Amino acid sequence: MAAQPDWNSFAQRALKGEDFSRSECLQILNADDDELLPLLHAAFLVRRESFGRTVHIQVLANAKVGACPEDCGFCSQSSKQGSPSGESPMDTVESLVEAASQAAAISAKRLCMVTATRGPSSKDLDVICEAAREIKKKYDIELCASLGLLTEAKAKRLAEAGIDRFNHNLETSQNYFDKVVSTHSWADRVNTVKLAKASGMETCCGGIVGLGESEEDLIDLVFALRELKVDSVPVNFLDPRPGTVMAGRERISPQYALRALCLFRFLCPTADVRVAGGREVNLRSMQALALFPANSIFTSGYLTTDGNTPTDDIQMIRDAGFDIEFDGVEPDMQRAVMETEGKSARVSLPVTN
Numbered sequence: 001m002a003a004q005p006d007w008n009s010f011a012q013r014a015l016k017g018e019d020f021s022r023s024e025c026l027q028i029l030n031a032d033d034d035e036l037l038p039l040l041h042a043a044f045l046v047r048r049e050s051f052g053r054t055v056h057i058q059v060l061a062n063a064k065v066g067a068c069p070e071d072c073g074f075c076s077q078s079s080k081q082g083s084p085s086g087e088s089p090m091d092t093v094e095s096l097v098e099a100a101s102q103a104a105a106i107s108a109k110r111l112c113m114v115t116a117t118r119g120p121s122s123k124d125l126d127v128i129c130e131a132a133r134e135i136k137k138k139y140d141i142e143l144c145a146s147l148g149l150l151t152e153a154k155a156k157r158l159a160e161a162g163i164d165r166f167n168h169n170l171e172t173s174q175n176y177f178d179k180v181v182s183t184h185s186w187a188d189r190v191n192t193v194k195l196a197k198a199s200g201m202e203t204c205c206g207g208i209v210g211l212g213e214s215e216e217d218l219i220d221l222v223f224a225l226r227e228l229k230v231d232s233v234p235v236n237f238l239d240p241r242p243g244t245v246m247a248g249r250e251r252i253s254p255q256y257a258l259r260a261l262c263l264f265r266f267l268c269p270t271a272d273v274r275v276a277g278g279r280e281v282n283l284r285s286m287q288a289l290a291l292f293p294a295n296s297i298f299t300s301g302y303l304t305t306d307g308n309t310p311t312d313d314i315q316m317i318r319d320a321g322f323d324i325e326f327d328g329v330e331p332d333m334q335r336a337v338m339e340t341e342g343k344s345a346r347v348s349l350p351v352t353n
C-alpha cells in the first residue's frame, strides 16, 4: 500500500479554507480502502464545525413533470429520451399556496418548487412569482426554486417575488459536459448560477458522479463549485435510467462515492453538502457512512426514481448517532418522526402536483 496522506491535516487545512492541489484531490479519490474510515473521520471534523451532528432531511417533488426539450443524457424527463414531448401542465398558484399552507401548519422551514424545463416560460414564472408573493404574505417560510436556465430579468423577478434560494446544477466538468448535454452549454449553467447569486438569491448547485467522467473531471467540477462559492451542494450518483443514453452505464462503487463526498466536503467546507439522487443504489449498505462528510439527505425518492422511505432514513440517521433537522418533509414523514421520538420538528413541505 502506498503511503497515505495525513487526513487530519487535510481536515485542519479545509477548516482554514485553504486550497487543495489537484494531486491532493486525486489522493482523496484514490485513497486505499483501508484508509476509508480515517478519511471519513477527517471529513467529519470539517462537517462538524459547521453542522455539528445534524442531518437535514429534504424531500423533492415536481411542480411540472417531464416533456423537457433538453437532452441531458442521464435524465428520463427529457423528451429526447423517452419522456413525451409537448407542454406538460404547470401547478397552479392556488395549489402552491395550499402546499405552503400545509407546510406552515407543520412549522415548515422551506418550500421547494421544481420544474422540468430548459428555463421558465413567462407563464411559468408568473405562476411561481405570484405564488411566492402570496406565500410570503401569509407564511414565514423560505422558498427555493429549480426552474432551469435564467436570464437576468427572470432572476430578478424571482428574487423580488421572494424566492430565497435557486437550484441549478453544473452536473459535471466543463470538459466533459458536451458528452452529456448538447442542447445547452456548461457556460449557460454557470451563467445562471451567477445570475441567481447576483440577484440576491442563495445558490444551490452541485452535480452527478458516475456519468463516465474521469477523476480529473470530477475534481474540475468541485473546483468550479468552490470558485462559485455556492451555499448548497447536492451530490447525485448516477442511477442509470432505462431509455436514456446512460442506461447501460455501470454504477460507481460505494467506496468511490464516499471518497467523492469527502472531496466535496474538503473543498466546500462550509457548504450544505447534500447526498441526493442515486444514494440508495450506489452506496447501498454503506449509506450511513455518507452522513460523516455530508450533512443533508433527500428522502422519499427523487425526481425520476424512488428512494428509501422516510422511516428507513430516520432509523438510519438515529442508528448512526446523528440528530435530525427537518428542512423539507411531508406530513407522513413528520408523523413517522413524531412516532419515532415524539418531539416537534422543523420541517418544510415540498410542492406536489
Ligand code: SF4
Residues within 6 Å of the ligand: 068, 069, 070, 071, 072, 075, 076, 077, 078, 079, 115, 116, 117, 118, 148
Ligand atoms: S436535467 Fe433538467 S434540463 Fe436536463 S433534461 Fe432533465 S429536466 Fe430537462
